Amino acid sequence: QVQLVQSGAEVKKPGSSVKVSCKASGDTFKNYDISWVRQAPGQGLEWMAEIIPIFGTPKYAQKFQGRVTVTRDESTSTSYMELSGLTFEDTAMYYCARRRSSAPRFAFDVWGQGTMVTVSS
Amino acid sequence: AIPMTQSPSSFFASTGDRVTITCRASQDISTYLAWYQQKPGEAPKLLIYAASILQSGVPSRFSGSGSGTDFTLTITFLQSEDFATYYCQQYYSYPRMFGQGTKVEVK
Numbered sequence: 001q002v003q004l005v006q007s008g009a010e011v012k013k014p015g016s017s018v019k020v021s022c023k024a025s026g027d028t029f030k031n032y033d034i035s036w037v038r039q040a041p042g043q044g045l046e047w048m049a050e051i052i053p054i055f056g057t058p059k060y061a062q063k064f065q066g067r068v069t070v071t072r073d074e075s076t077s078t079s080y081m082e083l084s085g086l087t088f089e090d091t092a093m094y095y096c097a098r099r100r101s102s103a104p105r106f107a108f109d110v111w112g113q114g115t116m117v118t119v120s121s
Numbered sequence: 122a123i124p125m126t127q128s129p130s131s132f133f134a135s136t137g138d139r140v141t142i143t144c145r146a147s148q149d150i151s152t153y154l155a156w157y158q159q160k161p162g163e164a165p166k167l168l169i170y171a172a173s174i175l176q177s178g179v180p181s182r183f184s185g186s187g188s189g190t191d192f193t194l195t196i197t198f199l200q201s202e203d204f205a206t207y208y209c210q211q212y213y214s215y216p217r218m219f220g221q222g223t224k225v226e227v228k
Contacts, residue, residue: 035217037165045157045165045208045219061216062122095164099212107155107170107212114164 002026004096004112011118017084020115022096029077030054032098035108036070036081040092051079053101086119093117123147123211127220133228138199142223144192144209153213156185156194159222160205168207169194199225 007021022034035050049070051058058070064083072079079096094115097108126145134140144154152172157165167176169185172192182197196203204227209220 037219044222045159045210047210047217047219050215050217059215097165105153105171105174107167107210108157108165109167109170109176111164111166 002110004098004110006094006096006112006115009116009118011120012086014087014119014121016086017082018086018117019080019082020094020096020117022079022081022112024077024079024098029072030074031101033101034070034072034079035097035099036068036079037095037097038092039095039114040089043092049081083117086117088119091117091119122216123150123214123218125209125211125218125220127207127209127223129223130221131224131226133226134199134204135228136199136201140196140199140225142194142207142209142225144187144194144220146190146192146211146213149189150211150213152188153211154185154187154192155210155212156183157208157210158203158205159208165208196225 005023010018012018030053033052036048038046049060051070067084069082096112098110099108100106124147128143154172156169159165168179168183173185184195186193206222206224208222
């Protein structure tokens with residue numbers, strides 16, 4: 001069964017960093033781009049970043065440029081998203097999602113279950 | 122960036138209704154447009170990709186159309202499990218922006 005499994009919920013202090021993992025199983029990880037999307041409570045979906053396979057340079061939304069770092073480890077089929085300089089406005093559910101790299105028309109067909117990040121003093 | 126504008130933001134409907142949600146891109150995105158369904162407490166689920174192609178396993182009452190800047194998601198004969206929030210997303214370029222969402226509520 002194809003799935004993306006994310007790490008567990010986090011509670012962080014303002015100004016700190018959080019690192020969320022997304023582990024793929026059931027398919028060939030290197031065939032997929034991985035995007036990160038967040039959703040603040042009661043709000044819509046917000047695309048943050050994407051990383052393509054092997055030696056791809058991550059792409060970041062301008063809003064998060066300088067604060068977010070996305071990486072991937074092909075040996076463990078895992079992607080990571082690290083967000084620094086946390087503020088209360090970063091409290092949100094963070095999702096990873098995959099998209100087939102070699103098929104531009106394909107969209108994000110498998111999503112992780114989400115990781116809740118709460119920023120609290 | 123290519124902002125995406127959905128309309129309406131929410132509306133009330135009854136089971137059996139035919140419902141239509143629209144999504145407009147600020148510039149031409151060809152057919153690089155997806156529709157997702159999200160229910161409370163769940164991750165988004167892909168319904169339609171490439172503007173009109175039904176994702177495997179999605180009921181045929183869902184359909185998508187459009188190209189360029191104007192797109193439509195249609196649900197014929199609305200079922201109880203279809204009450205949810207729907208998002209469009211362009212993946213023509215970075216950033217891969219979403220529409221603000223359309224919540225379909227029970228009348």
